[in-house]
Amino acid sequence: MNILLILCLTLLIINTARINGQQCMDLMPPFVPSTPLLFCEEYSKYGCCSSTDDQQLRRLFNDIRLQNRQNNARRTSSTCLQNVKSFLCARCSPFSAEIFQRTIIQPGSGHMLGLFPSLCGGLCKQFVRMCSNILLDYFAIVGTNGNRMEEALFSQPLTNSTATDNFCNIVKIPSHKRQYCYPTVDSTHGESSKFTEDRTNITDCVCLQPLRKSLRSPIVITNANDDSGRLFIVEQIGTVKVILPDGSSPNNDFLNIKSTVYVGNKLSQSGLLGLTFHPNFKENHKLYIFYTLKKDNDSDLVSRVEEFRVNDTDINSVDTSTSRVILEISKYSSNHAGGQLLFGKDGYLYIFTGDDGGDGDDMEIAQDLFMLSGKVLRINVDVTDFIAGKEYSIPSDNPFAADESLGLPEIYAWGLRYPSKCSIDRAVLSLTILALSDNRIFCGDVGADTFEEVNIIRKKANYGWNIKEGTMDFCPECLRGLPEVKITYPIFEYRHTIGVSVVGGHIYRGCASPNLYGQYIFGDLKNGDNLKQTWKGERLQMCTASQCVGTLTNKIEPYILSFGESEEGEIYVLTTSSLSLTSSYGHAYKIVDPLRRGNPDECKSARPVSGISLTGGVYPTVTPRQREITVPTHVTSQTTVTPRIATRRRQQRPTSETRRRNRQQNTRRRNRGPERGNQRPRSRLSFIQRLFGRRGNNRNQSPAHTGNNQRRTNNPASNRTSGNQQTRNGIRTIGGGAVVVSNQGATVVRVNGKR
Known part of the structure; x- marks a missing residue:
């Protein structure tokens, strides 16, 4: 199948090479x-x-x-x-x-x-x-x-x-x-x-519009949603840069906390890792960052979520004196911090944390509901809980908000290893079932030994790590003698024969490249090194040099670090030719379809920078319109029953203070300070006993239940989607196959079928 598609695309490129110079006088693609x-x-x-x-x-x-x-x-x-x-x-x-x-x-x-x-x-x-x-x-x-x-x-x-x-x-x-x-x-x-x-209605290839170069490990590119048209690029070393609508930048950094951020070595996964802006940023000027630092004379490593406000006299700089620490989470290693921050359509702040980077999560943190690592957290930063002594409050519909004996109230979902670049579908969804939330969050999760995966984040969902890696068993012995939990499988996964570290992306909802509309574009950190590997499904190539004319290019660095969105929904990609945090080899590009753009009368992003039409006229004012999308009833991640969590109410917190002191002797450090951080790690047996009051044996369990813990049969040569039937599960359920830039690392998944 892959060979056939490759040959077809090669023939298509050859046949159209003579007439591939489609470009308007404003040096932009044509449109309908x-x-x-x-x-x-x-x-x-x-x-x-x-x-x-x-x-x-x-x-x-x-x-x-x-x-x-x-x-x-x-x-x-x-x-x-x-x-x-x-x-x-x-x-x-x-x-x-x-x-x-x-x-x-x-x-x-x-x-x-x-x-x-x-x-x-x-x-x-x-x-x-x-x-x-x-x-x-x-x-x-x-x-x-x-x-x-x-x-x-x-x-x-x-x-x-x-x-x-x-x-x-x-x-x-x-x-x-x-x-x-x-x-x-x-x-x-x-x-x-x-x-x-x-x-006019399909896209076989894309070009890149250079935005910025000489960046040091750029890890986030986002917008403030304040109608300013600015973009913000986070450098992992601790700085944030502003890109103005004309492509220029102020002389000063938007934020510089290099003296506070703990980065570690040149290839570390620590540093300034997340940035997001308050939904009401245009009025309250609040923004939030996620970074790692060392406290208490450098003895404790923590992840911190902190609030700032922009300067009253300069909207392109942050007033660091307005700092408010929202949350701190103790870490046991410098790896797998996570760091993605998002505001959902519900107005709450979502925080994505990694499992702390142990060997196969040997401390079983991702499945421990009394630790904040390896989770998706959801909090309300607009209301302070003075009684609990927290700078935030808990949304009342969080899974454990009503009964904290079952888990920490901040937890929204769990079972993640290293969530890598998550995003919210900005489309207005016309829901066909009440169980499907309008708040669709897509999230890449970096795998361990075999698989990389993409998930749709749902409330109270367990994504399986370290019981599962993708849809495959990772630690089947961890389930012996335990009751069953419900595990949510990824919507898409691929083997390490294709890539090594997934980089989550965005569903394209912009207007400048309408042929990309409704497609989920993501990539892999080192996919550029796997030139001979192919994805199962339609391939999307980098366009030829004769198609990427003018300021467009078809050249890209070998490492993809992140994807981001502009206010108009255009997708940008951050790349580098060196993974060293201190090297200035990072680039930022805009992804462009060179064969078709949106109508400039209706799409501001499809207009030339001058804002003047090719006939010298002035374009009409554009009123942003939210496009309603109908989601099929089957657009949900497949779930399977493995150990069932929180179906029985635990009567009391069984972990005694004596047991906690004993556990402290086996950990690397104590959980200090006033933060709502991770509790000491406990064994899986201890965790299940706490959850089910020592009733967690399955001697009377039916064979049908125990069978789910066995390793599935899998063809090593295949790239799997969720479940065994691709036409029903995984990526096929959201309307199409995976599409990849074969030698440049960007992957496209079509969502919701036709535009």
């Missing part, structure tokens, strides 16, 4: 107009003109015709007028950048966009001889906002063949690009029409 064009109607299905551009071209044509009538006693033929209309509408061609781009052989000149299209064959000379009386009016009207070289050349009437030849030589297309001459290359004629019609 939202409404049919009334003047340049031949480009209503696909091209470079919006309704705004179409109206402006009609005005230009009417002005040319009116001026020509005033300046010429002899009436211009309808054929000449039709040609002028065609030349104006050539700006709407998907190949308009090639049609109007030429090299001028003049001192100090180079590539430029002309006012007159490059015509095929002898059409230029034929037109000049027949319609020379209207060309002056054409240049006088069209050239007011463009290059005037052609108009200056034509300021004298072309009364002889030499002058005509000189003009046509200047506006001709280079010989190596003759396939782009007008009107042969017109997207509604000849062989290119099939190409454009076939390519």
Whole structure:
């Protein structure tokens, strides 16, 4: 299957290589107009003109015709007028950048966009001889906002063949690009029409728009959702940088806490790991960070969630004097801290923590409901619990909020190893079942020995670590003699023959690349090193250099570190060529579909930086619209019954103070300070005994139950989805197969079927 797809894509690239230069005069991809064009109607299905551009071209044509009538006693033929209309509408061609781009052989000149299209064959000379009386009016009207070289050349009437030849030589297309001459290359004629019609609704490849370079281990890129258009890039060493809408940055860092953050060695998983902004940031100016530090004379390592506010006089810098420590979690190693912070649609702060990096979670932290590591936590940072002495409160519907004897009230979900880059689907979901929350959180979880996985985070879900790694048993002996728990399987997993460390991403909900809409884009840290490996499913390549034209590139560093979103839902990727935290080899890119963009009339992200249309007009104001998505009833992670958790109410907390002191002697450090941190690790047997009051034996258990603890049969060569039937479980349940940039590390999973 994979070989067939690879061959098909190779043939497709070869067949379309001659006509792959689709680019508008603003050096951006073509698009599909939202409404049919009334003047340049031949480009209503696909091209470079919006309704705004179409109206402006009609005005230009009417002005040319009116001026020509005033300046010429002899009436211009309808054929000449039709040609002028065609030349104006050539700006709407998907190949308009090639049609109007030429090299001028003049001192100090180079590539430029002309006012007159490059015509095929002898059409230029034929037109000049027949319609020379209207060309002056054409240049006088069209050239007011463009290059005037052609108009200056034509300021004298072309009364002889030499002058005509000189003009046509200047506006001709280079010989190596003759396939782009007008009107042969017109997207509604000849062989290119099939190409454009076939390519407008699918994406086989992507390009990258460089945003920033020379970053030091960039690990987060996010936005403040304050309508400022800014992006914020977190460097793991302890700094945050601001990227303004024009791509520039202030001289100072947005935040610099390098003196406080504990990073460890150059390849450490500690440091400044998370950043998010309050949903009401535009008014309260609050933001939250997750980082590691050492306390009490460097004897204790903790993970801290801290609140800050921006400076009252400078929105591009943080006022560090406004610090408020929200939560601290004691750590037993410098690995697997986690660090992702998200505000859900419910307004609560979600905190993703790792299992502390023990050998196979030997202290069984991820399954211990009285420890905060290896979990998804959910808290309310807007309300302080003075009675409990916490800088936050507990949402009333948290799994253990009503009975803390069953687990810590902060816990929302558990059983995670090393959650890597999680995101919330920003779409407004039209739910078909009450059990499915509108708060869909997608999260990558880095595996141990065999599998990497992607999960949808749900309340009170156990994702199995360290009982399971993905859908496979990791520690089956840990379940012997224990009651059964409900484990939620990932929606997608892949083996280490493909990658080594999943990097979670986002569902694309932007408008600049509509062919990517509804697809989950994620990657793998070292997927760039696995050039010969393939994903099961459709492959998405980096586009060729001839397709990634202008400022776009198809080159990317070998290591993918993170993905992020802009306010408009555009997806960015952070990469590096060195995993050293101190090296300045990090880059930030925007993911772009070079074959089709959104309609600039409706999509701000699809407009050029100048904000001016290709006809010189001003785009209309865009009102953000939330797109409602209908989620199929089967879009849930598959679950299986292995040890059942919290189905019986524990009568009391059975762990005595004496037992706790004994456990302390076997741990690396004590849990100190006022923070709501991890309790001392306990054995799995102790944990189950606490949970079920020592009734946790299964001597009377049916064989059907015990069978779930056996290792599943699995083909090592396959890349599994959840469960055994791909058409029912795992990634197929959300509407499509996995798609990967085969040698550059980005993976795409289509969500919700058709756009």
